[in-house]
Amino acid sequence: xxxxxxxxxxxxVLAKGIMMGFGMIxxxxxxxxxxxxxxxxxxxxPEAAKYLGQVLVIIAIIELMALLVFASVFxxx
Amino acid sequence: MILxxxxxxxxxxxxxxxxxxxxxxxxxxxxxxxxxxxxxxxIVLITVARRMTLKPKGGITQVIExxxxxxxxxxxxxxxxxxxxxxxxxxxxxxxxxxxFSNWLxxxxxxxxxxxxxxEPLLRPFTADLNGTLAAATITWLLVQYFAIRESGPVKHLxxxxxxxxxxxxxxxxxxxxxxxxxxxxxxxxxxxFLNVAIGEIIIAVFSALGGSIGSITALxxxxxxxxxxxxxxxxxxxxxxxYLAVAVNHGGHEESEDHLTVDEVVHDxxxxxxx
Numbered sequence: 529x530x531x532x533x534x535x536x537x538x539x540x541v542l543a544k545g546i547m548m549g550f551g552m553i554x555x556x557x558x559x560x561x562x563x564x565x566x567x568x569x570x571x572x573x574p575e576a577a578k579y580l581g582q583v584l585v586i587i588a589i590i591e592l593m594a595l596l597v598f599a600s601v602f603x604x605x
Numbered sequence: 606m607i608l609x610x611x612x613x614x615x616x617x618x619x620x621x622x623x624x625x626x627x628x629x630x631x632x633x634x635x636x637x638x639x640x641x642x643x644x645x646x647x648i649v650l651i652t653v654a655r656r657m658t659l660k661p662k663g664g665i666t667q668v669i670e671x672x673x674x675x676x677x678x679x680x681x682x683x684x685x686x687x688x689x690x691x692x693x694x695x696x697x698x699x700x701x702x703x704x705x706f707s708n709w710l711x712x713x714x715x716x717x718x719x720x721x722x723x724x725e726p727l728l729r730p731f732t733a734d735l736n737g738t739l740a741a742a743t744i745t746w747l748l749v750q751y752f753a754i755r756e757s758g759p760v761k762h763l764x765x766x767x768x769x770x771x772x773x774x775x776x777x778x779x780x781x782x783x784x785x786x787x788x789x790x791x792x793x794x795x796x797x798x799f800l801n802v803a804i805g806e807i808i809i810a811v812f813s814a815l816g817g818s819i820g821s822i823t824a825l826x827x828x829x830x831x832x833x834x835x836x837x838x839x840x841x842x843x844x845x846x847x848x849y850l851a852v853a854v855n856h857g858g859h860e861e862s863e864d865h866l867t868v869d870e871v872v873h874d875x876x877x878x879x880x881x
Contacts, residue, residue, distance in 0.1 A: 585837070585840070585841055585844070588797070588801075588837055588838065588841045589797070589841070591797075591801070592793065592796065592797045592800065595797075595800035595801060595804055596796065596800065598800075598804055599800050599803070599804065602617075602619060602807075
């Protein structure tokens with residue numbers, strides 16, 4: 529039965545779409561949480577904005593997860 | 606890759622192509638670009654070091670000095686003292702400039718799909734190639750281990766991973782896991798740099814194909830984004846490896862506290878002053 533499915537439906541495109549959809553939720557929510565914490569901390573202590581702003585490079589570490597999903601799209605044929 | 610209807614199909618390569626064979630060793634186009642980039646930073650950095658003066662004179666010397674000061678400040682805040690920062694600065698400044706130049710010069714029109722010789726692109730950014738970034742990450746990790754062993758001796762460096770004694774099975778297992786997770790740092794450093802630069806190239810290719818005849822204008826915002834991403838990724842690579850070095854070189858928290866304000870010492874001092 530799965531042979532029929534594989535002939536009628538383009539499973540590679542389906543797989544790519546589902547992977548991109550579910551995969552990008554995590555990093556997006558994570559970066560949003562960092563922004564939330566940054567806003568809260570700067571609101572309480574505006575002078576610390578310069579020091580806290582330098583921690584924002586953590587976003588690039590989270591981007592690795594999003595980019596791994598994006599790169600897998602090119603690996604699936 | 607099928608992308609629907611484009612005016613021109615975007616040509617995207619993820620793996621580098623071999624340009625010629627040299628006694629059985631395949632020289633790829635990213636290796637050529639990497640050699641050119643390394644020669645360029647050697648020439649630029651040695652020339653700037655010769656022209657160092659006490660009063661700032663402007664020109665390219667000041668630009669390179671800004672980058673060097675940036676990395677040395679990062680080292681100083683991570684490692685603690687200035688003489689340690691100067692001792693380890695040469696490698697980190699050099700790798701920062703190498704990755705920065707490799708990312709930025711990869712946006713020139715010469716590098717990439719347009720400039721072909723014998724039907725294949727001749728140059729390709731060194732960091733847009735997984736082999737290149739794996740090499741950079743492996744060399745960085747080996748050098749961090751070498752610096753840590755040179756700083757504290759091989760046995761003491763191994764004791765960093767094991768918190769308790771060797772006889773306790775839990776700490777032994779945790780220590781072995783920590784040693785393996787050290788190896789995954791190579792993969793994460795390499796993949797982060799490779800994916801950011803390679804996906805930038807893909808985005809520029811796709812958007813310039815979307816434009817058709819005005820492809821150079823539609824790809825302009827993403828080229829500017831790639832300038833920012835290239836610089837940021839070079840900074841993150843160097844910052845993370847400095848952090849790993851700081852963790853391996855710092856001897857935990859086993860130092861005595863600086864202020865002698867424990868109860869026994871204060872009472873002793875008071876008793877000593879009262880009797881005098």
